[in-house]
Amino acid sequence: MSDLICRDLCMTFRDAQSGAEVEALKNINFELKQGEILAVLGPSGCGKTTLLNMVAGFLNPTSGDLTLGGVDIEGPGAERGMVFQQGALFEWLTVARNVDFGLRMSGAPEAETAEKVLNWLDTVGLQGFGDTPTYQLSGGMQQRVALARCLVNDPSLILMDEPLGALDALTREKMQSLILELWKKTGKTIIVITHSVEEALLLGERLFVMAPRPGRIHREYNLPFAEMGLTRSLREIKQEQEFSSIREEILTMIWDMEEEIMGHG
Amino acid sequence: MAEWLSDNRAIFALLTIIGLLIAFVWSIRVGVLQTRLRARDEVFGDPERTKGGWYWAVCGVAALMLVWFYFSWGAARAVFPNAANELCQIAKIGESLAPISAALPVRSRYLKSTTLAVRNSAQLEALSTSMPEGVFSADEARRLETSVDRTRQLIALLSNPEFTSQATKRSLADVEGQLADLTGKLEAGPGDMMPSPEALTQSRWGTSEVEIPMLPMTSRGVMFDHVSAELVDVSKDFLSIRNLSPRVEDMIASTAELINSVKKGEPQVDLDENGAKARKAYVKAVERIFKRIDDATIFPAQAMEGINNAVAKLNATVDDAKGGLGIVEATFFPGQGIVKSKTQCTEQGSGRWLPKPSDVVVTFVTLANPDMSGGGGYKGTRLLWWKWLSIADVVGFLFPDSIVDMLPGDYGTHGVDGEFQPTYKDHMLAFAQGDVYLGSVPMLDGHIWDSLFRVLVAMAFGIMLGVPLGIYMGVSRLFKSFFDPLIELYRPVPPLAWAPLILTIFGIQDDGKIFLLFMVAFAIMVISARTGASGTQLSKIRASHSLGATDRQILRYVILPNALPEILTGVRISIGVCWGTLVAAEMLAGTTGIGFIENVARTVSDYELIWVTILIMGLLGLLFDLVMRWVIGKLIPWRGKG
Numbered sequence: 001m002s003d004l005i006c007r008d009l010c011m012t013f014r015d016a017q018s019g020a021e022v023e024a025l026k027n028i029n030f031e032l033k034q035g036e037i038l039a040v041l042g043p044s045g046c047g048k049t050t051l052l053n054m055v056a057g058f059l060n061p062t063s064g065d066l067t068l069g070g071v072d073i074e075g076p077g078a079e080r081g082m083v084f085q086q087g088a089l090f091e092w093l094t095v096a097r098n099v100d101f102g103l104r105m106s107g108a109p110e111a112e113t114a115e116k117v118l119n120w121l122d123t124v125g126l127q128g129f130g131d132t133p134t135y136q137l138s139g140g141m142q143q144r145v146a147l148a149r150c151l152v153n154d155p156s157l158i159l160m161d162e163p164l165g166a167l168d169a170l171t172r173e174k175m176q177s178l179i180l181e182l183w184k185k186t187g188k189t190i191i192v193i194t195h196s197v198e199e200a201l202l203l204g205e206r207l208f209v210m211a212p213r214p215g216r217i218h219r220e221y222n223l224p225f226a227e228m229g230l231t232r233s234l235r236e237i238k239q240e241q242e243f244s245s246i247r248e249e250i251l252t253m254i255w256d257m258e259e260e261i262m263g264h265g
Numbered sequence: 266m267a268e269w270l271s272d273n274r275a276i277f278a279l280l281t282i283i284g285l286l287i288a289f290v291w292s293i294r295v296g297v298l299q300t301r302l303r304a305r306d307e308v309f310g311d312p313e314r315t316k317g318g319w320y321w322a323v324c325g326v327a328a329l330m331l332v333w334f335y336f337s338w339g340a341a342r343a344v345f346p347n348a349a350n351e352l353c354q355i356a357k358i359g360e361s362l363a364p365i366s367a368a369l370p371v372r373s374r375y376l377k378s379t380t381l382a383v384r385n386s387a388q389l390e391a392l393s394t395s396m397p398e399g400v401f402s403a404d405e406a407r408r409l410e411t412s413v414d415r416t417r418q419l420i421a422l423l424s425n426p427e428f429t430s431q432a433t434k435r436s437l438a439d440v441e442g443q444l445a446d447l448t449g450k451l452e453a454g455p456g457d458m459m460p461s462p463e464a465l466t467q468s469r470w471g472t473s474e475v476e477i478p479m480l481p482m483t484s485r486g487v488m489f490d491h492v493s494a495e496l497v498d499v500s501k502d503f504l505s506i507r508n509l510s511p512r513v514e515d516m517i518a519s520t521a522e523l524i525n526s527v528k529k530g531e532p533q534v535d536l537d538e539n540g541a542k543a544r545k546a547y548v549k550a551v552e553r554i555f556k557r558i559d560d561a562t563i564f565p566a567q568a569m570e571g572i573n574n575a576v577a578k579l580n581a582t583v584d585d586a587k588g589g590l591g592i593v594e595a596t597f598f599p600g601q602g603i604v605k606s607k608t609q610c611t612e613q614g615s616g617r618w619l620p621k622p623s624d625v626v627v628t629f630v631t632l633a634n635p636d637m638s639g640g641g642g643y644k645g646t647r648l649l650w651w652k653w654l655s656i657a658d659v660v661g662f663l664f665p666d667s668i669v670d671m672l673p674g675d676y677g678t679h680g681v682d683g684e685f686q687p688t689y690k691d692h693m694l695a696f697a698q699g700d701v702y703l704g705s706v707p708m709l710d711g712h713i714w715d716s717l718f719r720v721l722v723a724m725a726f727g728i729m730l731g732v733p734l735g736i737y738m739g740v741s742r743l744f745k746s747f748f749d750p751l752i753e754l755y756r757p758v759p760p761l762a763w764a765p766l767i768l769t770i771f772g773i774q775d776d777g778k779i780f781l782l783f784m785v786a787f788a789i790m791v792i793s794a795r796t797g798a799s800g801t802q803l804s805k806i807r808a809s810h811s812l813g814a815t816d817r818q819i820l821r822y823v824i825l826p827n828a829l830p831e832i833l834t835g836v837r838i839s840i841g842v843c844w845g846t847l848v849a850a851e852m853l854a855g856t857t858g859i860g861f862i863e864n865v866a867r868t869v870s871d872y873e874l875i876w877v878t879i880l881i882m883g884l885l886g887l888l889f890d891l892v893m894r895w896v897i898g899k900l901i902p903w904r905g906k907g
Contacts (some may be wrong), residue, residue, distance in 0.1 A: 012296065056807070056811060057810075060805055070565065076807070076810035076811050077811075078811070078812060078813030079812065080811060081811055081812070082807065082808060082811040084802075084804040084807070084808060088802065088804035088805045088808040090805065090822075090823065090827075091903040092826040092827070092829065092901070092903055093826075096754070100812070101809070101812055101822075102812035102813050102814070103820070105809075105812060105813055105814040105815070105818050106813050133903060134903075135902075135903040146808075149808075149812065150811075150812075153812055153813065157812075158769070193884075258535070
């Protein structure tokens, strides 16, 4: 099983000019089992993107262990796919060439690649868009391409850095359903970073609320809504009494943190 | 065919002008209608408002062409093909009369006598106060002072009507009378004067080497021609008049003697070298002023009145005799009109330095004619044509002989029979030197191709070397810091400042120019590729890492395409800069190329050729840019949409 295990993870940034040290993350401990979907929530500056970048391998932790399937994470790799807020698509390539980018780079057989690309385009709802240049797509469709590009590589862990942040409300809800659908279908481990409390509740089977200064996991939830979202409409779930009460609780929590920051600042 | 076109260029110009006028008026009409039609749909400042509007482009081009026709006198030649010939005859009068006019306040503000008297008096005054000390004896100094004083008196004598001799007065009156006679002839009109058959067979205005036909082609022209011929003699008479009288002659003789006595006599004081120089210079100055006065061409102001009036009357009569031609000259010949000088009538002002559109076309056709024995091409090279290029020559150029030297083995020697015994190395050497026939390929040739070739080769090297370096500088701290100072030091130097050095090192042939252009292109390509590479979004790089791409793959498949818009913009800019630099470099040195043609044309004041080269350069520059825009549109359709 390729579980993600995080032990006493610390990250300290040093300002190159002033030499001042900032503790971005301090003593992060968690375990994420294969197939779990984790949402990370927190006020800005709590280190959630730092955490994601370390898991992706873009940053090296100051101390602590980070292993995926028992292997230390050292640098970026194809087994940890990443989806960015703005898609980060290659606009000089068509949709299909964007999606098969990873397979092409690893030199996979062409016929097989083409079939996989077609399947994944179907899955994310982009049938027939293979030859379209990406700059002609809407924001939601671009994000679907980014999802397909990540999934076609068959990573064991998918990292999403505010993947739906730039989308309008309606598209966002559709994409949330799509993410849950893909999670169910592929059984991948997924970490989603988000600003939106609702999105975190809907997508996160587990949910970390992080607190700043130093960045740490403030509270952890295990939530039923992601499982519910596989069978019921997301709007219905939002009407649930339990959903509203947890949402209010977390909002208050984050509000207090922001107040505290302002007060100290 | 070409000759027929050339002979009838005035007609074609007229048709063109009429067409342009129609296009001008019509396009304004369409433009106004369109503007009214759309006025309601668009608010001021809306960028949509600038779209379309080809009719205004037609209007602008037509206006430009019309202005060109007008100021080049192309319109004048098209509408009044004989006007220049008649104006030439009138210019002949101006030339014949010039000696007399020069003495009168006609061209300048003052009488020539006034100017002479005033200027020389002032110089005498200055001279009398600046006699060097210690180089003349008291006697010599007194004699010089007297000389200066007498010269002054001489000016006064010449200016005083009381001392003008009867003979002089008679001569002046005679000239006046002749002028009046000629005025009368002009007033009488041409009558039954007829142009000579010879005159009528002259080539027309602007169709031969002689710009404007010289012999009068109209009866009015014949009259002007006759008058001008007679005026030549009148002017001669006038020039021979001297304001001499017994007193003046005495004064001249005695002053000359006095100056000579000092000049020729041995110095009466001891002089060092500087003293001798000062003495000589002073005497010379006194003599020089005296010599200006002693030809007695200063006349009393009153004495010139009669001639002045006669010339004014003659000029007025010439203007009257011109009739409608005067209006044509004033409206259709902007600039300084037509001037006759010695052997030819020439156009002055914009008519001279702005060639007529039809002449430019003729010059271009002549230049573009590939038949060099028929007068085409320029200085032994065609404008743009093709030739057979020997592949062996290219191989010989690309393959340095020293590569063969490095091969194992020895070159052949002569054998016992004295015959040369070549080894394989000798055959390789022949190959490297281009002596082995390898067939030929058709290749472009000519001035334009030479210029293009230099730019294209330099661009190719600039792109091949500049883009990789720029990309690496965009991603590598080592490359950036190492090469940045080098490039930033040489880049700001204007390419033309490098030109003398580069051309001296590499010679004036292609390689020097290509290297100069390469320097220009290289710097621009490095900077644009670097900007493009360093502008890659971090998220794209990270995404590629997460997709398992290696560093090399990211460089090739992500950073390079991402920098493509900047690279192509760099290509576009550097082609433009190279083109500009090339023409200037060709002007400095070389025997082919567009800039070379212009430079030679400049030295012989061939305005038509200068303009033709300017137009060729402009059109080729425009062509480059259009091609680059098309390429950019094809290669990077995502630009501005990412």
